[in-house]
Amino acid sequence: MRQQLIQALVALLLIAAILLGVEFGVREGYLKAYEFPPASRIAQGFVELTTVGFPTGVTIWTHTFVTVMRILKGYVAAIVIAVPLGLLIGAVPVLDKMTAPLIVFFRSVATLSLLPLAIVWFGAGELTKVILIGYGCFWVMLSNVIAGVKYVDPALIRAARSFRVSGWTLYREVVLPAALPRMFAGARVALGVGFMVIVGAEMIGTIQGLGALIMEARSFYRSEITVIGMLVIGVLGFLISSGLAAFERLLLPWGGGSSEASR
Amino acid sequence: MRSGSRMGDAMWGLAGILIVLAAWELATRLGAIDPTIFPGPIAAIRSAAQRLPASVFLDNMAWSLFRVVGGFILGAVAGTVIGFAAGWYRGFGYFARPLIELLRPIPPLAWIPLAIIWFGLGEPSKFFIVFLGAFFPIVTSAYHGITHVDPSLIRASRSFGLKGLGMLFHVGIPASAPDLATGLRIGWGLSFGVLVAAELIAANRGLGFMIMNERTSGGSVSVIIVGILLIGLLNLVTDAALAAFIRRWIGRWHGG
Numbered sequence: 001m002r003q004q005l006i007q008a009l010v011a012l013l014l015i016a017a018i019l020l021g022v023e024f025g026v027r028e029g030y031l032k033a034y035e036f037p038p039a040s041r042i043a044q045g046f047v048e049l050t051t052v053g054f055p056t057g058v059t060i061w062t063h064t065f066v067t068v069m070r071i072l073k074g075y076v077a078a079i080v081i082a083v084p085l086g087l088l089i090g091a092v093p094v095l096d097k098m099t100a101p102l103i104v105f106f107r108s109v110a111t112l113s114l115l116p117l118a119i120v121w122f123g124a125g126e127l128t129k130v131i132l133i134g135y136g137c138f139w140v141m142l143s144n145v146i147a148g149v150k151y152v153d154p155a156l157i158r159a160a161r162s163f164r165v166s167g168w169t170l171y172r173e174v175v176l177p178a179a180l181p182r183m184f185a186g187a188r189v190a191l192g193v194g195f196m197v198i199v200g201a202e203m204i205g206t207i208q209g210l211g212a213l214i215m216e217a218r219s220f221y222r223s224e225i226t227v228i229g230m231l232v233i234g235v236l237g238f239l240i241s242s243g244l245a246a247f248e249r250l251l252l253p254w255g256g257g258s259s260e261a262s263r
Numbered sequence: 264m265r266s267g268s269r270m271g272d273a274m275w276g277l278a279g280i281l282i283v284l285a286a287w288e289l290a291t292r293l294g295a296i297d298p299t300i301f302p303g304p305i306a307a308i309r310s311a312a313q314r315l316p317a318s319v320f321l322d323n324m325a326w327s328l329f330r331v332v333g334g335f336i337l338g339a340v341a342g343t344v345i346g347f348a349a350g351w352y353r354g355f356g357y358f359a360r361p362l363i364e365l366l367r368p369i370p371p372l373a374w375i376p377l378a379i380i381w382f383g384l385g386e387p388s389k390f391f392i393v394f395l396g397a398f399f400p401i402v403t404s405a406y407h408g409i410t411h412v413d414p415s416l417i418r419a420s421r422s423f424g425l426k427g428l429g430m431l432f433h434v435g436i437p438a439s440a441p442d443l444a445t446g447l448r449i450g451w452g453l454s455f456g457v458l459v460a461a462e463l464i465a466a467n468r469g470l471g472f473m474i475m476n477e478r479t480s481g482g483s484v485s486v487i488i489v490g491i492l493l494i495g496l497l498n499l500v501t502d503a504a505l506a507a508f509i510r511r512w513i514g515r516w517h518g519g
Contacts, residue, residue, distance in 0.1 A: 011361030035380055097272050098279030108452075108502065109495035112460040113471060116478035116487050120300055200372040200460040211373070215464075218376035226376045230369050237368035 037224035045224040054217060054225050055207060064232060067202065067209040070126070071194045074133025078194075079187060082138050086145025090179070091171065096146060103143055111136035111193070112200045124205035129198065136197040137190040144186020148179030181252055188244045195237055210236075302485050311489040314482065319473070324493065327458060327469040328501075330386065334393025335454045339447060342398045346405025346446075347439075351431055363402055371395040371457045375464055389461050389469075396457035397450035404446025408439025437516040444509045451505050455498045470494050 023038040025031035033041060046060075053059040089095045111132055118128040152175050160166075160174045202211025210233050217225035284304055290296045291303035298306060349359040371392055382388040412435055420434045462471025474490035477483065 007357055007360070010357040014358060014361060015365075094275065097275035098282070100272070100279075101276040102279050102283060105495055105499060108498040109491060110456040110459040110498065112456065112463060113474065113491050113494045115463055116474045117484070117491060119478055120484055120487065196370040196372060196456075199370050200375075200464065203372075203375065203464050214373060214376045218380060223377070223380050226380070230373050230377070233373045234366075234369040237370065241368070 034221060034223050037227050041224040042227055045222070045228050049225065049228060054213065054222065058208060058213075060213075060228070060232060063208060063210050063213045063229070064236065067198055067211070068236070070129050070202075070209065071133055071191070071198050074130040074135075075137050075191055075194045077130070078134045078137035078190065079141055082141035083145055083183070086142045086183075087149060087176075089142075090146040090149025091175075096150065103139060103146075107139040107143065111197045115201065115204065119205070129201045129206070132201050133194045133197050136193040140190040140193050141183075141186050144189070145179070145183050148182030148186070149175060151182070152178040181248075184248050184252055188241065188248065191240055191244060192237070195240060199233060300484055302488065307485040307488045310483060310485040314486055320489075320493065323468055323470050323473045324497065327462065327471065327494075328497070330389045330462075330469065331393055331454050331458045334390045334458070335397045335451060337390065338394040338397025338450060338454065339401050341394070342401030342446070342450070343405050343443065346402040346443075347409050347431070347436065349402075350406045350409035351435060360406075363399070363406075367399050367403070371399075371453070372460050375461060379465060384465055384467075389458065389466065392461045393454045393458050396454040400449040400453060401443070401446040404442045404449075405439065408442030409435050411442070412438040440513040440516055444513055447509060448502065448506060451502060452498070455501070459494055470497075 019039045022031060022036050023040060026033045026036060026038045037045075048054065049060040051059070053062070089099055114132060114135060115128070118131055122128045122131060156174055156178055157170070160170050165173060198209070199211040202209035203215045206212045207216060210229050214226045214229035214233075217223070217229065288303040288305060291298040291301065291306065302310065345359055345363075349356040349363075374392060374395055375388075378388040378391045382391055416434055416438055417430070420430055425433060458469075459471040462469040463475045466472040470490055470493060474487045474494075477486045477490070
């Protein structure tokens with residue numbers, strides 16, 4: 001308790017010191033406001049972003065909403081395909097052996113490297129962004145679903161067998177619940193991946209979305225708006241990951257799988 | 264027995280790869296997919312080789328590799344030192360932890376505009392982005408490892424008279440090596456992905472630039488496809504090398 005108090009106090013003082021330091025540094029001419037936007041400017045920029053918007057008419061809420069919707073579309077599509085496919089591959093050893101190196105390879109392909117190809121195929125619009133997010137989320141989710149099914153504790157299965165549980169009932173009553181924590185962890189990591197991909201994908205060929213906002217602001221020498229965009233991205237990322245973790249605890253009280261998640 | 268089944272697994276894997284390649288080739292031959300925007304594997308490699316000499320591919324690959332290795336080493340060293348120090352010395356932890364926790368949710372790619380503002384369009388901004396990609400997973404895992412060392416190890420080593428730096432180097436670091444290893448692997452993958460993205464968005468060489476440039480200058484899809492496959496292979500090979508290196512390194516303390 002006392003340690004937490006000290007920690008919170010030090011954190012607050014540290015942040016205050018940094019903000020004041022930058023403010024002072026800019027005012028005295030040691031730092032360039034363009035390179036290190038001071039808090040006062042960031043506050044002004046935030047007001048501008050919530051009322052007028054940047055570019056004019058597009059407020060920070062619109063940017064955030066557009067980004068979140070893109071992530072959700074690609075993410076949901078990826079989960080919907082990856083879960084049944086992963087359950088199938090995980091349950092059939094031959095399929096698992098045949099797909100293992102392919103999945104490793106497709107996961108190694110940096111998602112954003114597909115951007116030029118996706119533009120050739122689907123144009124530079126919305127579909128390309130959603131597909132890239134879907135690609136990134138899909139392979140992470142797929143390998144976690146497979147691993148979840150494959151690495152169910154053999155003792156559980158032996159125990160179920162000795163109670164004469166087998167076949168579909170075994171799968172539904174033992175394998176699936178045991179695989180769920182891992183699958184959930186995969187879903188959490190996948191969302192993080194989607195979040196990472198979107199910021200990059202939005203830097204090209206759009207003016208809406210948080211990735212576009214921070215890039216546009218830079219080319220108009222509005223670094224304080226870039227910083228606000230980054231902070232909003234950070235808060236959003238934090239809310240998403242802590243929200244999912246809370247949801248996971250609520251839904252899977254037997255849980256405990258989150259720390260085993262592979263990236 | 265064990266090597267036999269591993270051989271069997273490899274054969275199945277190879278069969279899977281061949282099936283996908285054959286299906287891809289066949290789909291273009293039979294006209295199921297349009298070969299002008301999605302050439303088959305043979306056609307893609309052939310026309311990519313015609314369009315660009317191998318030296319161009321190798322040159323861009325060398326630049327990408329240089330950036331990702333350089334940025335990764337910086338991030339790994341900083342992440343390891345800061346993570347261990349923050350976990351080992353409480354006072355330092357008070358200062359380092361809030362800053363790390365505050366910046367960690369911001370994905371490395373979101374730093375690209377600021378990196379350009381601070382470092383311009385040259386090499387330092389790429390190093391910085393790759394650095395961030397490596398730093399956060401590594402600092403987190405180093406911190407987690409050093410704060411979860413089995414207390415009985417600490418007590419035992421204390422009763423043998425170890426303390427301070429001696430205990431850190433002989434007990435703390437070896438005990439947290441597996442955690443650090445996980446962080447290093449994740450950090451490498453992230454560094455790699457982040458670099459390609461940074462090269463797509465703002466660079467004038469490197470594999471990411473090569474494929475994006477091919478698209479914006481109306482070049483050939485084949486080069487893009489071969490470039491993507493090269494990026495995937497490079498990541499795969501380097502990750503395997505890193506994994507082997509790590510296994511040898513922590514094998515000294517953790518067996519196997």
